[in-house]
Amino acid sequence: xxxxxxxxxxxxxxxxxxxxxxxxxxxxxxSPTEKILTSRRDIFFxxxxxxxxxxxxxxxxxxxxxxxxKKCNHKINAKNVSKLTFKQLKSCGLSRQKVLGxxxxxxxxxxxxxxxxxxxxxxxxxxxxxxSNLRQIGRxxxxxxxxxTYNRSNIWPIQDIxxxxxxxxxxxxxxxxxxxxxxLLQKRFSPYCSVATWYLWRxxxxxxxxx
Numbered sequence: 183x184x185x186x187x188x189x190x191x192x193x194x195x196x197x198x199x200x201x202x203x204x205x206x207x208x209x210x211x212x213s214p215t216e217k218i219l220t221s222r223r224d225i226f227f228x229x230x231x232x233x234x235x236x237x238x239x240x241x242x243x244x245x246x247x248x249x250x251x252k253k254c255n256h257k258i259n260a261k262n263v264s265k266l267t268f269k270q271l272k273s274c275g276l277s278r279q280k281v282l283g284x285x286x287x288x289x290x291x292x293x294x295x296x297x298x299x300x301x302x303x304x305x306x307x308x309x310x311x312x313x314s315n316l317r318q319i320g321r322x323x324x325x326x327x328x329x330x331t332y333n334r335s336n337i338w339p340i341q342d343i344x345x346x347x348x349x350x351x352x353x354x355x356x357x358x359x360x361x362x363x364x365x366l367l368q369k370r371f372s373p374y375c376s377v378a379t380w381y382l383w384r385x386x387x388x389x390x391x392x393x
Contacts, residue, residue, distance in 0.1 A: 193374035225298040249274040260291035283318025338375035348382035
């Protein structure tokens with residue numbers, strides 16, 4: 183796991199000046215051992231975890247992921263996944279579509295038709311489109327990868343239910359909050375939307391979110 187992003191302290195000061203609600207959240211959820219956007223910097227691992235966790239509960243996703251990890255001999259990489267059969271992957275509790283997604287990811291990683299090294303040279307939107315070309319990876323999953331794996335500073339995942347719930351709660355808006363207001367917050371929080379997103383998530387979840 184890497185250390186907290188270098189921009190975090192600067193972002194907190196910036197956001198605190200820009201928005202009273204955000205200033206309060208930052209004060210509420212700060213401590214000397216504040217656990218924030220740490221990252222394992224392993225894109226293949228993160229993409230597999232993203233595919234596995236889609237449309238199931240956190241508990242179910244963790245259970246499936248542990249079985250998947252065991253099948254990979256505790257080393258989740260394209261080479262190990264490519265050796266696993268469809269049946270072996272399905273026995274972990276994966277749906278047909280998720281198995282196909284993970285197998286496709288392994289194949290594209292090995293034949294280099296998917297090259298993660300290119301992502302660091304891309305802007306956020308370009309990177310989202312590139313990741314979204316992968317099977318089973320949509321915009322939301324791509325944004326989570328950029329936020330948690332690459333620690334991009336300005337990700338504002340407006341498809342995320344948790345973010346929308348947090349906006350409704352903290353800004354006294356109905357659920358779903360008006361998109362006009364969501365866009366207004368995006369402008370207010372840029373270029374540190376990722377940090378604002380993390381604190382908004384924190385306001386509705388007792389544990390810091392890790393991906």
